Amino acid sequence: MYEVHYCEFSRQNNDRDIIYRPNGSGDWLFLLFLAPMCVTFPDHDELAEAGSCLFYSPDAYQNYHAVGSFRNSYIHFSSGDSSPAEYGVPRNQVFYPSSPDMLNHQIQLIQEEYLSHDLYSSEMTDLLLRRLLITAARLTDKSHPAENSLRAQFQQARLTILSQCEEDWDIQRMCGLVNLGKSQFYSCYREFFGRSPKEELLAARIDRAQNLLTNEAMQVQQAAALCGFKSICHFTRYFRSVCGCTPGEYQQRSVKR
Numbered sequence: 001m002y003e004v005h006y007c008e009f010s011r012q013n014n015d016r017d018i019i020y021r022p023n024g025s026g027d028w029l030f031l032l033f034l035a036p037m038c039v040t041f042p043d044h045d046e047l048a049e050a051g052s053c054l055f056y057s058p059d060a061y062q063n064y065h066a067v068g069s070f071r072n073s074y075i076h077f078s079s080g081d082s083s084p085a086e087y088g089v090p091r092n093q094v095f096y097p098s099s100p101d102m103l104n105h106q107i108q109l110i111q112e113e114y115l116s117h118d119l120y121s122s123e124m125t126d127l128l129l130r131r132l133l134i135t136a137a138r139l140t141d142k143s144h145p146a147e148n149s150l151r152a153q154f155q156q157a158r159l160t161i162l163s164q165c166e167e168d169w170d171i172q173r174m175c176g177l178v179n180l181g182k183s184q185f186y187s188c189y190r191e192f193f194g195r196s197p198k199e200e201l202l203a204a205r206i207d208r209a210q211n212l213l214t215n216e217a218m219q220v221q222q223a224a225a226l227c228g229f230k231s232i233c234h235f236t237r238y239f240r241s242v243c244g245c246t247p248g249e250y251q252q253r254s255v256k257r
Contacts, residue, residue, distance in 0.1 A: 001124065002084075002129040005076040009108040010034060012072035021062040027076050028084055029056040030132065032103055034071040039064040039094060051100035053136065055084075060092045073107040077129060087133040090140060097139035106132045108129050153178045154192050161197065165204040166228040169197075205229065213251040220247045 003104055005027055031054040039046050039054065040063040047067070048054065056062055085091065097103055110128045157177035161169055174197055175185045189197050205227040212223040221232050224247070229235035239247045 001080050002082075002126045003078050003080070003122070004110065004125050004129065005143065007075045007077075007111045007114045007240070009073045009106070009111045011072055011074070013066070013072075016066050016071050018065040019062060024056065024059040025076060025135070027058050027078050029054075030075045030077075030107075030136075032073045032100060032107060034073065034104070035069050035074075036067040037064050037070075038067055038216040041092075046094055048094045049096075052094050052096050053100070053140075054094055055089050055091050055102070055136070057085075057091050061084070073104050075107060075110060075129070075132075077121060084133055087130075088137045089133050092107045095140050097136055099139050102139065103132065103136060106135060107145065112117075150178075150188065154188060156191075158193065158197075158200070161201060162204045165201055165208060166226055168228070169201055171197075187244055201228075202238060206239060209235070209239060209247065210243070210250065213247055214254045218251070220251065225249065 019089070033048050033050060033052050033054070035050050037048045037052075039048050042061050048064070054064070089095075106128065110125060110132065113125050113128060118124075160177060161174060171182055171185070175182055177189075178185065180188065186196060193200065195203075209223050209227045212218050212226060213220070220236075224232050224235035227235070229238075236246055239245075239250070243250055245253070
């Protein structure tokens with residue numbers, strides 16, 4: 001379990017203040033700079049602009065100071081038997097998330113939880129810390145900005161399609177979500193998500209059908225309609241190909257569990 005040792009949100013230090021820990025802090029340190037900082041690494045100096053981050057490992061050399069005003073948000077924490085490195089956040093280097101405000105808000109939530117000592121506070125700070133690291137990893141994409149923007153459009157389109165999988169999603173309607181032609185839409189979708197939109201839509205419909213069929217009162221034909229299948233034959237055939245049994249057989253097995 002992750003444990004917060006100390007956390008501050010939007011901390012204002014003395015101007016040009018210096019932080020110097022040549023042997024590290026002994027714990028993980030996630031920093032979000034809210035003002036420009038000069039960071040010294042063992043082999044070079046680097047100017048970190050406002051909105052940049054640094055994620056120090058426990059024994060990493062730490063040396064940074066404010067160019068002018070000193071303001072940052074930060075968290076010192078330990079990770080127990082697990083390692084934050086699993087989330088792929090860049091370590092011991094300056095990096096630039098696409099939405100520092102989002103990270104800063106999450107640090108604020110962690111500080112509030114850390115100070116509250118409320119019921120299940122340890123469990124909540126563990127979850128919030130993991131969410132911070134996952135968010136930082138997602139927001140730190142080194143690909144071209146134009147590609148990032150297109151990926152974000154496709155992620156939103158994908159969420160719309162899969163969360164409303166029961167609706168009639170023909171290719172023209174899907175393409176309209178991102179204003180692209182058919183061939184380009186298919187190409188980008190597969191590149192971003194590894195599957196075609198049709199494959200993902202059908203998978204989402206089967207997932208919903210499996211959930212609906214755990215209800216003994218649900219008729220197979222009704223489940224098919226609620227999942228966007230217009231043909232009961234098509235539904236049954238595709239369900240069998242995915243689940244290895246008919247919808248009716250699946251429902252009977254679910255009831256016996």
